[in-house]
Amino acid sequence: AEEALINSEKLSVAGQMAAGIAHEIRNPLASLKGFSQLLKTKFDKHHDYLDIMLTELDRINGIVQEFMALAKPQAHEFYGNHDVAKIIKSVMTLLETQAVMNNVQINLSIISDSTVTRCDENQIKQVFINLLKNAIDAMPLGGEVDIDLALAPQRNDSLAITITDHGVGIPKEQLEKLGGPFYTTKSSGTGLGLMICNRIIAAHHGSISFTSELGTGTSVTVVLPVISKLN
Ligand code: ADP
Numbered sequence: 001a002e003e004a005l006i007n008s009e010k011l012s013v014a015g016q017m018a019a020g021i022a023h024e025i026r027n028p029l030a031s032l033k034g035f036s037q038l039l040k041t042k043f044d045k046h047h048d049y050l051d052i053m054l055t056e057l058d059r060i061n062g063i064v065q066e067f068m069a070l071a072k073p074q075a076h077e078f079y080g081n082h083d084v085a086k087i088i089k090s091v092m093t094l095l096e097t098q099a100v101m102n103n104v105q106i107n108l109s110i111i112s113d114s115t116v117t118r119c120d121e122n123q124i125k126q127v128f129i130n131l132l133k134n135a136i137d138a139m140p141l142g143g144e145v146d147i148d149l150a151l152a153p154q155r156n157d158s159l160a161i162t163i164t165d166h167g168v169g170i171p172k173e174q175l176e177k178l179g180g181p182f183y184t185t186k187s188s189g190t191g192l193g194l195m196i197c198n199r200i201i202a203a204h205h206g207s208i209s210f211t212s213e214l215g216t217g218t219s220v221t222v223v224l225p226v227i228s229k230l231n
Pocket of ligand 1: 135165168170185188189191192195
């Protein structure tokens, strides 16, 4: 097993600028989509081309939206006391259809009396959506994903949330690329999911790390301070 610690240094100034540009791209993109849809209603003959255009426009839109998520404020006022177990359960509900469609069963085990942390609920939700989606994507034949929530080993000021899949795994030369922008092995991936996780967890003074074995599966551990230093 190999371990790669994703650190916040990977988030470059270029990434921040790109998030700004993404914002500017949104309006012209919306008008392109609108007119393509209009054309589709007018020209029967070119439906195929227009469908491709609309699919590709949606793809650009997906990338832009993920960048916008990167640009979102991480201001202090968004932080509150939230139950991480509750957040994870809501994410499980959100992804239930996707899991069932892929024959994936998600199990949650909680071995901590308190699972409350000071955090931005929506941002932490986004982290677990991204990580769980990756776990599901990693198991094309289905299987089980285990989520373990416990106090971080040897410390009682942090929660450790480990998501273990039994999927394709990550080659060790690719482990260190995780969290860099646009690194993806998926045909419809953006390679921004882990970058967003990385940024959110860094803002919460937490950490995120991976262990993986090719053909066996991957474990992602997110450590979150129970009381954020931002408080
Ligand atoms: P995306 O999902 O759009 O590709 P991510 O940043 O979420 O973007 O992931 C980047 C890449 O990391 C994925 O394309 C995949 O190759 C790899 N990866 C992430 N999580 C896992 C996992 N649980 N198992 C195997 N590979 C993974």
